[in-house]
Amino acid sequence: MDSLAAAPGTGPNTSPLPVLRKPRPRATFEGLPSDRAVVMGILNVTPDSFSDGGQNATADTAIAAGLRMFYAGADIIDVGGESTRPGSEPVPEDEEQRRVLPVVEALAKAGALVSVDTRRASTARAAIAAGASIVNDVSGLLATDEMARAVAEAGAYYIVMHNRGDSKAMGGLTEYTSVVQDVLAETLSVRDRFRAAGVPDERIILDPGLGFAKTAEQNWELLAGLGAFMGHGHPVLVGASRKRFLGELLTSGGKAAPPQARDAATVAVTMLSVAAGAWGVRVHDVGANLDAVKVAARAAGAAKA
Template sequence: MGILNVTPDSFSDGGRYNDRERAVDHGLKLVSDGADMLDIGGESTRPGADPVDEAEEIRRTLPVIEALRRETGIPISIDTMKPGVARAAIGAGANIWNDVNALRVPGALETAAGLECGVVLMHMQGEPRTMQAAPAYDDVVAEVEACLLSRADAAIAAGIAPEKIALDPGIGFGKTLDHNLALLRGTNRLASHGFPVLVGASRKRFIAAADPCQDDGNRLGGSIYAALYAAAQGAAIVRVHDVRETAQAIALRLAIEG
């Protein structure tokens, strides 16, 4: 899953693709680099990010989705917490609603069921502005697993088909370094429940925290390894910025393993 943020303030690529033409060009490049799907977001969910209103989020994302849908048939997901944005995006040609809030907003479950789209349910402790203030768990893997399975049950009860649901442990969303490492090690446990697991670790802060030599902001090596490790542990989707490098690494792993 290639990441395409059409925002001025996302943590890694904010401001680089908030022009429609540049965003579309980059999305097509991600496809040519090996992306099997694209994830388009119009509101930053980095730690400390301020919310964006629905109209602005639609203004940022819809022209990009419409243009990309004319150029490619691969799945497109809309990364949003808002039912209204999801509805507009699916109408414009997106196929999947990727929600960091796991469809908790009032009306979200019913909207997703009515749209009959795929959904990604992500775990987040707190909300973006405060989630990294003091994240705490007794057993992060068990608690994230229980939360996501509960949200999957709620989605199914609302009429969303089980085969349309994927789960995301929410690396970096209300977690410390140790929490993130534990969740990566627990990918196979989350994948054992039959839902596809999506892991998004690309360029996140915990990579630098694990690297005693990190001083230049380069997180490519850690991002690739996190994607390889998650895939080896059963993740069905890895959400990444650096598609070509990650696709090559995965291709080599598969070649080595036969």
């Protein structure tokens, strides 16, 4: 049987890998689908992420989960080693890299297009060297000049996600005059800093940052106003998967729906985002959301016929 050259996950204390396949040619950003929205799978190599913390906290289990996403059709796999949920504690730089680098390397060798979810330039550089092509940075307005230089020097793609503060401060930074226009302006201001550092427009992706320095109502306003983010020369990524504002909407018996019960609502947001012109969605459940973007693309094609 064909197998990956360095396939972990077969020891007595590890989760079994999915059926292994021959490594594919390395996927590229330029090779992403152009006839439908892109699906980015979330892979948290952490013990404390809000939705799946601990499920993939070792390299072996994370690689196995990433391969399952890849084989299920994920266009991009976003690997993160530090929880970004509100109130989370920062992870030391060396620990973050210990978590993510083996996973990035293994998935890239398997042929996946890999993104690294990090706010640190040193981790971004190391992950790019290990095979990542995209940096997904939740720093928002706190993004560093060092990160801009690292992305420019590597020729990587960069996701400018809107955020106003770190995980402990963001909850108190939700005052906006007009949430759609203010978030857009602040996002473009960060975009301009990366432009100035030498990152070309075609390598910059915008993300309105649902759940980051926003109330539940503001998240809904942003979704309704997604059209404002289109037409600025950049793809737009939407990350609503399993987030708290969906759980609050689905409250039953006085309790918000738990993260794993928010997948159907996430698919609904995917459909709304694609209808508004989103380039991609960042999700936990790859299969259901891939089906959704395919349906949206087919329906849009029929409407134009």
